Amino acid sequence: MQIPAAAAGWFLPFVLPICFYVAFTDMRDMLIKNHAVIALAGVFAFVGLIVIPPWTTDWSEGWIGPFAVTLPPYLWQLLHILVALVIGILANAAGVMGAGDAKFIAAASAFVWGGDYVTMMFILMSTTLAAFVTHRLAKNTAMRAIAPNWESWSRDKQFPMGFALGGSLAIYLILGTVYGS
Incomplete structure (x- = not known):
C-alpha cells in the first residue's frame, strides 16, 4: 500500500470514531450528518499537518488538466476533496447517491493515497x-x-451507504497501519 504506515497510524484513532458514528447515524436516520463530514475533513487538515507537513516533505509532480503542477503530498491529498466533491455533486444530481454519501466520500478521499485507488475500490x-x-x-x-x-429498516429500495463507506475507510486505514509503506 502507498499510504505511509505512520500516517495511517496517526489518522486511525481520530477517524475510527467518526466512521462508527457515520455508520450508526446513517442506519438509524438514513442521514450522514454534516458535522461528521466536517470533523473528518478537519482531522485530515489538522493531523495531516503533523503527519505529512508540507514544509518538510518532498514535492511531487502531477497533472491538473493539461498543466503540470508540483505540490507537496499534503496539498495533493487536499485536492482529492475538491475533485471527489465535484464528482459527488454530479452523481447526486443524477440521482445515483445521496448528498451525505457524496460529502463523506469527498472528505474521506483525502485519506486515500493515489497509488491505493484500486485497493480502496476492492475494499x-x-x-x-x-x-x-x-x-x-x-x-x-x-x-x-x-x-x-431505525429508519433504514423501513426503506425497501434504499440502503444506508454510510455503513459501507465508514467501514471501508476504517478498513483502509487499519490495513495501512499494517501494510503501509
Whole structure:
C-alpha cells in the first residue's frame, strides 16, 4: 500500500470514531450528518499537518488538466476533496447517491493515497457487499428488535451507504497501519 504506515497510524484513532458514528447515524436516520463530514475533513487538515507537513516533505509532480503542477503530498491529498466533491455533486444530481454519501466520500478521499485507488475500490466493493447482506439479514430477522425504530429498516429500495463507506475507510486505514509503506 502507498499510504505511509505512520500516517495511517496517526489518522486511525481520530477517524475510527467518526466512521462508527457515520455508520450508526446513517442506519438509524438514513442521514450522514454534516458535522461528521466536517470533523473528518478537519482531522485530515489538522493531523495531516503533523503527519505529512508540507514544509518538510518532498514535492511531487502531477497533472491538473493539461498543466503540470508540483505540490507537496499534503496539498495533493487536499485536492482529492475538491475533485471527489465535484464528482459527488454530479452523481447526486443524477440521482445515483445521496448528498451525505457524496460529502463523506469527498472528505474521506483525502485519506486515500493515489497509488491505493484500486485497493480502496476492492475494499469498498467487498465492504459494500458485506454491509448490504448484514443489513438485510438484520432487517429481516429477529435482530431487528435490537433497534426497532431505525429508519433504514423501513426503506425497501434504499440502503444506508454510510455503513459501507465508514467501514471501508476504517478498513483502509487499519490495513495501512499494517501494510503501509
